[in-house]
Amino acid sequence: MIAFVQMAAEEENPLVPPIPEFVIGLLAFAIVFFVLWKKLLPSINKVLEERRDAIEGGIEKAEAAQQEAADVLQQYKDQLAEARHEAARLRSEAQEQGATLIAEMRAEGQRQREEIIAAGHAQVEADRKQAAQTLRQDVGKLATDLAGKLVGESLDDHARQSRVIDRFLDGLEDAAEADASGAAR
């Protein structure tokens, strides 16, 4: 086969490959291929990759920074809005509280006033009662004394004395009440 090929080559057929050249061609290409494949292309690929990363990394970093800035801005806005809301809430709360306080105070004042008035009334009533009591006794005594003087004898019988006085006083009270109701009318 080789002999045939070489013979053919010597007959100057340009399409028949001379074997030594064929081998050299394979060898030469193999050298180029292996150097590029094993050594040089991995080396350049690494750098191309790094460069791509550097460029894309830069872009990504910028994007991240922008995103962060936007986030922070949003946060601030949220916080501000929240603070405003809170302030408004506090204000209204304070107003409410103030109103409640005033109402309470007012109610308390009212209550105290009524208490004082009631106490005053009670006092007056008590005083009146005591006065009436005292008066009754005094009037009774005076009347008794007077009656005793008039009759000239001491009405020793206490029970009778008391009955007489009470009757007298009741008569007085009825007259006074009739006067009072007449005056009220």
Added chain:
Amino acid sequence: MQKELAVSADQMLAFETDCHIFSGCGFEAPGVHSFIFKPLFTVGGIEFNKTMLLALVGTVAIVWFFWAAFARPKLVPGKLQMVGEAGYDFIRRGVVYEGLGKKEGEKYVPLIVSLFFFVWIMNMWAVIPLAQFPVTSVISYPAALALIVYVLYISLTFKRNGFVGGWKNLSGYDKSLGPVLPLIMFLELFQNLLVRPFTHAVRLFANMFAGHTLLLLFTLATWYLLNGFGILYSGVSFIMTVLMVAFELFIQAVQAYVFVLLATNYIQGALSESH
């Protein structure tokens, strides 16, 4: 047979220097013989000729360039690294990711990138002073590269689809085709197993071969016509040489690109689901 070769006297200049028109000397047109070189020296029983030497120097040049550009890469690239990255990125994105997708294609990036720059440099030898011979215009080199792609294509086909699925993939098996299925299968198998690797190698080879022949023709003619009023024709031929150099620079890059584009395409075919 060797007596006809124009390269016998001088390996670097592929013609005789004292032969001009009107001097009783015939024009020695370039041909297949222009692509065959005598061994320059022998190392360990292997006879090195010009194309082998150029292939090895080219290899060193590629490795040197990428070593200088990529061995100690910086995050902020220097000039060389920037150029290397641009080339690398162009093939990686424009060819591999485009054809195979980022996920599937990542594995094949080193192969496709190496193939592109290898082919391109080997093509470029066509216009580099003193060398001026595209290594890829010797069929062995494109064939070796196409063989690598072919082996990868076949092994990937079976690895991805299994034995039966692999054959289905290679033969374009599709039940819905009905009675024409055998014909389709035959054609697909023929194309995928035989035509593809052949055309893959020959497309590159033929482009470089033709380009070099044209360059050689105009260069030789420029020199040959440089006598008497032949100088006028010589001038035209020289302009054509310059234009062809520019055109070849373009073709060298395009052919390298096409070569890896097809390689990617084949890999994609191998990785795709069988019908």
